[in-house]
Amino acid sequence: MTTDQRNPKVDFYFTEARNWQQELEQLRGIALDSGLHEELKWGVPCYSLHGKNIVLIHDFKEYCAFLFFKGALLSDANGILIQQTENVQAARQVRFRNVMEILEQKAILKAYIYEAIEVEKAGLKVDLKKTTAFPIAAEFEHKLKEIPALKIAFEALTPGRQRAYLLHFAAPKQSKTRESRVEKCIPQILNGKGLKDEILKTIK
Structure with missing residues (x-):
């Protein structure tokens, strides 16, 4: 080298x-x-x-x-x-x-x-699961219906960012924890940011 x-x-x-x-x-x-x-x-x-x-x-x-x-x-x-x-x-x-x-x-x-x-x-691509194949936490689904702007902002995110949020929200076993995660991430979604965008920004 x-x-x-x-x-x-x-x-x-x-x-x-x-x-x-x-x-x-x-x-x-x-x-x-x-x-x-x-x-x-x-x-x-x-x-x-x-x-x-x-x-x-x-x-x-x-x-x-x-x-x-x-x-x-x-x-x-x-x-x-x-x-x-x-x-x-x-x-x-x-x-x-x-x-x-x-x-x-x-x-x-x-x-x-x-x-x-x-x-x-060769331009090969991995056959990724579609976002619709990932489970949506009930707590997040409720917020999407409650806040139209949130639904619009979420759907505007890239598929990768959408999947990251869906996995993050669905992971906890307790509803209270899932609800807390959703609430914390709402401002970031509305700002068009991915789950890890702010974390990555701080380490660059």
Whole structure:
């Protein structure tokens, strides 16, 4: 990896990392050596080709990971891709808990990136469930009927933002919690914002 491939705007993510610093640097090298363009998106390093997102790097307390945007379309010959939750439709992770795991799988990871690039070049798309297939919490349905402007604003959101809200509202078991979530999100929906827009804004 040559230093001129690195985007200075992304350097802080690696230099200020409290955990997984060695692992993150290895993942960065693999992504850049694959000919991808490095950017900062959603507060994390994102790697693209001709403006199309291929893979990003993110880290958690228990692991760090490559996340392939269209991982569901990869053949996954080595069985290393992980679906974060049952509600994640397109993206898939490859998780790491030490630097040796990355070094041992370097060739495999590059092969996955090249396959992901070919998927993008071919214009393949993940067959996503329609928003209408997601359950609507009764508490939110009531508000949509009660506030016409809310219904208009919600329907104007992108399908992805709509799905995020529907999942967020339907998740709690108790009606009181669902109602509280709906109330907190109403102003954001009316402002045309997605569930995570304000969170992402603060970390950029």
